Amino acid sequence: MENEIRRTLDELVTRYELEPDLRDIYVEGKTDKLLIEWFLDQKKNQGFAVYEIDTVEIPAQLLFEQGLKDNNRSRVITLALYINDKLSETSLHITCVADKDFDWLFCKEYQCDLLLFTDYSCLEMYLFNEAVLDKCLRLGLGLSQPKAREVLNQLSRVLEDLFLIRDTNEALNLNMRWLDKFGDCCKLNKKDYQVQFELKTFITKYLNSNSNRSQESRFITKLEELRAKKLIEIRYKIHGHDFTELLCWYIRPYLGTEIRSSYNSEILARSLLACIDADKLSQEGLFQRLLARIDR
Structure with missing residues (x-):
């Protein structure tokens, strides 16, 4: 990304006014960029460019005016809203892709034709898939056990549970720092490999580490309130980082001793990406909308 030009918002407005044939896509980070580029290349699409949002200068004040946090997801949303407001008519020059995140729980929507969201909570949830995980485990890691579905x-x-804890932090606007390694509150039963998560212990540790123990009763009440908003699709209710971290933790005992100590969640995430199928992705709403916009 060092060689890419960092443009201002007004420079981008001028760019899209003067160059009507452009088909630019802005995403949150490098993994999003690589996946979308690869997918569109597989579908033989040409004439597009994918940029990480860090290539655009977006003043923090604009984020706060929209009631957004200071992060890359908010920058993608703000870019889409800004360009949509400044151009005289709806433009296909630019598409901004952001994670759905917690918006479905808070019933938050954005009226902007330039903005697309992932079908699930985040881009990593396209990897939370039996076929993808089965290929990764069996061919990528050479494991006959465990089975992907299990x-x-x-x-x-x-x-x-972890998603709801993160969501409760957002809902209560506590701005707490996340616990590393799930606070050592995940245990694996060596007999049947069942995962046991000590939810209340994690919450206590989480609040203590952020000097918020007095919020425990309020925190648990809000969490259960959010849990009541049930959805059938589990991929709405998982944080991408939690998925790869927990998956790496779970499969580590199955790995050979030669790689067990060096294997980590980042390597695992790359392995999962390598197992994804472009034709399967093209059946998902986000990728159908991307193809439709690029093909116009």
């Missing part, structure tokens, strides 16, 4: 079933409940 792994996803085992992890789902814990991942939903």
Whole structure:
């Protein structure tokens, strides 16, 4: 990214006014950029460019005016809203892709034709898939056990709890720093490899580490309130980082001793990406909308 030009918002407005044939896509980070570029290349699309949002200068004040946090997701949303407001008519020159994140829980929507969201909570949830994980485990890691379906079933409940904890932090506007390694509150039963997550212990540690122990009762009440907003699709209720971290933790005992100590969640995430199928992705709403915009 060092060689890419960092443009201002007004420079971008001028760019899209003067160059109507452009088909630019802005995403949150490097993984998003690589996946979308690869997917569109697989579908033989040409004439597009994908940029990380860090290539654009977006003043923090604009984020705060929209009631958004200071992060890359908010920058992508702000870019889409700004360009949409400044151009005289709806433009296909630019598409901004952001994670859905917690918006479905807060019933938050954005009226902007330039802005697309992931079908699930985040881009990593396209990897939370039995076929993708099965290929990764069997061909990428050479494991006949554990089975992909069982792994996803085992992890789902814990991942939903972790998502709700993160969501409660957002809902209460506590701005707390996340606990590393799940606060050592995940245990693996060596007999049947069942995952046990000590939810209340994690919450206590989480609040203590952020000097917020007095919020415990309020925190748990809000969490259960959010849990009541049920959705059938689990991929709405998982944070991408939690998925790869917990999955790496779960499969580590199955790995050979030669790689066990050096294997980490970042390597695992890359392995999962390498197992994704472009034709399967093209059946998802986000990727269908991307193809439709690029093909116009």
